[in-house]
Amino acid sequence: MGNVPPDKFIPIAEETGLIIKIDEWVLETACRETKEWNFSYPLKVAVNISPLHFRLPHFLNVVDRILKKTGFDPSLLEIEITENSFIDNIEDCISCLKILREMNVSISIDDFGKGYSSLNYLRIFPINYLKIDRTFIQEAAQNLGDITIVKTIIYLAHELNLKVVAEGVEGREVMNLLMELGCDEAQGFYISKPLPRGEFEKLVSQMNYPANYQYQH
Incomplete structure (x- = not known):
């Protein structure tokens, strides 16, 4: 069958409930393997979490259990959630995010601008990163409207002390x-x-790191 893209299998996994087990496996594997790599390389790791999983009452327990099981430093973990994660209950979402921050886990809003965007999110949610959706990035070098949107998002995020990540960068001009x-x-x-793991390790081993540098994957 070859590789199956996320936009094909994730909706099915969410519909069947398998996304919970997939999320947990990915999170544990990411923490365990990044800890192994951290003996040689200064790595952080960002993990996408399904909105369905994020909204479950036991999600915080899952994160805590995996961090303790793997012994992974929570300050090196970033949880990525989409704007759709906040639709149902804003108060519960804020509470969950605050607890994650207290655990020293970083939070990013993924695909910003793609879903039910609200600038109010940037003000009330205790997040660290804002990831601009690829739809604004891929044509930014040729599209004045996209450039304006990206520039505005970066400015607003920095004013709120958030770091900005651009998704879907595929060329030097956009970079x-x-x-x-x-x-x-x-x-x-x-x-x-x-x-694959072996090729990733080879790539990272060939990089030259400045002092206090942390590489995120």
């Missing part, structure tokens, strides 16, 4: 533009496509 606009981090095929 240069993001650097000019002051974007903090980027991800996409221009940096690297998804890699």
Whole structure:
């Protein structure tokens, strides 16, 4: 069958409830393997969490259990959640995010601008990162409207002491533009496509790190 893209299997996993087990497996594997790599490389890890899983009462217990089981440093973990995670109960979401922050886990809003966007989220949610959806990034170098949106998001995020990550960076022209606009981090095929463990370790081992540098994957 080959590789199955996330937009194909995730909706099915959410519909059947399997997304909970998938989330837990991914989170535990990411923490365990990143801890192993951290003996040699200064790595952080960001893990996507399904809105369905995030809204469950036991989600915080899952994160706490996995951190204790793997012995992973929570300050090196970033939980990525989409705007759709906040639709049902804002108060409960804020409470959950605050507890994660108290655990020293970082929080990012993923795919910002794609869902039910609200600038109020940036003010009331205790988050660290804002990830701009790829739909605004991929054509930014040629589309004045997208450039304006990206520039505005970066400005607002920085005013609120949030770091900004651009998703879907696939070319040098867009990368240069993001650097000019002051974007903090980027991800996409221009940096690297998804890699098997062995190839990832080879890539990271060839990188030269400045002092106090942390690489996020």
